[in-house]
Amino acid sequence: SMRIVGLTGGIGSGKSTVSNLFKGHGIPVVDADVVARNVLKKGTGGWRKVVAAFGDEILLPNGEVDRPKLGQVVFNDPDKRQLLNRLLAPYISSGIFLEVFKLWMKGYKTIVLDVPLLFEAKMDKWTKPIVVVWVDPDTQLQRLMERDGTTAEDAKSRINAQMPLNLKRTKADIVIDNSGSLEDLKEHFREVLVHVRKPLTWTEFGLSR
Ligand code: ATP
Structure with a gap:
């Protein structure tokens, strides 16, 4: 166990x-903030969901998500914030699970x-x-x-x-x-x-x- x-x-x-x-x-330590950043990386499933929902306006010229901009969009809008959370939650929880699994494989108790x-x-x-x-x-x-x-x-x-x-x-x-x-x-x-x-x-x- x-x-x-x-x-x-x-x-x-x-x-x-x-x-x-x-x-x-x-x-x-598995850091949920690190996982949450990774699920927004260009080309990932989370990235695609977020671009589909919020449009190209939240992207930088290089295609990565403009985090401060996305933060501004959702900070004062509870509906948008909830949408973002709902889109990313499954990617974040499976990402965390994967990190835990890797540590378990390495034998950490x-x-x-x-x-x-x-x-x-x-x-x-x-x-x-x-x-x-x-x-x-x-x-x-x-x-x-x-x-x-x-x-x-x-x-x-x-x-x-x-x-x-x-x-x-x-x-x-x-x-x-x-x-x-x-x-x-x-x-x-x-x-x-x-x-x-x-x-x-x-x-x-x-x-x-
Ligand atoms: P966040 O949720 O924003 O990531 P956090 O909970 O991880 O924050 P920390 O970044 O660890 O919080 O601490 C907040 C700030 O307070 C940091 O600048 C840290 O260096 C400082 N700090 C933490 N504990 C102490 C302490 N006991 N005495 C003085 N400064 C402290």
């Missing part, structure tokens, strides 16, 4: 930082799925434990503005476009509070490692499904 740890959180809460800690301890929309995409049912990286709202806003060099208004609208972090927190098996320093985070992470390295029990196996 294989333990698939779910890693999620809010925008800028520290998922990538935690993901790097897992990798640093030899636990491989524990892997991490880093999926920003773990709950929204209902992928949480495949993962145990579910680790939510939480951060207090002020710190989240501050870090997001700093990292992306944006205004508070812009950062807030991106935070508010997601499922509230406090709701995600209630669905977690393990909450990592990343409101403190990186040193604090590494300290919390040690406990997570202990939990994650335990073999999967039959009870967990049953309850996670």
Whole structure:
């Protein structure tokens, strides 16, 4: 059997930082954002669906999808956003499954799925434990503005476009509070490692499904 740890959180809460800690301890991470980028590459099935639905206007001269432009098109239009999600979801989930399968073939017993929309995409049912990286709202806003060099208004609208972090927190098996320093985070992470390295029990196996 294989333990698939779910890693999620809010925008800028520290998922990538935690993901790097897992990798640093030899636990491989499947990054849903990477898969989501790959399914839009020129000539793929996802690319064809998106071009058919949104037209050539969302393409760059070289035929690749103009991601910022597509982002603008869907950001303020819930119907278009839903359409895009519906078109790409099957490609993303099979892409993630393929990555997991490859790691299983290599003999890994524990892997991490880093999926920003773990709950929204209902992928949480495949993962145990579910680790939510939480951060207090002020710190989240501050870090997001700093990292992306944006205004508070812009950062807030991106935070508010997601499922509230406090709701995600209630669905977690393990909450990592990343409101403190990186040193604090590494300290919390040690406990997570202990939990994650335990073999999967039959009870967990049953309850996670
Ligand atoms: P996104 O959802 O946007 O991909 P994320 O959840 O992966 O974000 P990170 O990129 O890991 O979040 O963290 C957001 C920013 O905060 C980064 O610039 C990161 O370096 C910084 N950061 C993360 N944790 C801490 C911490 N404990 N102390 C200070 N800065 C931190």
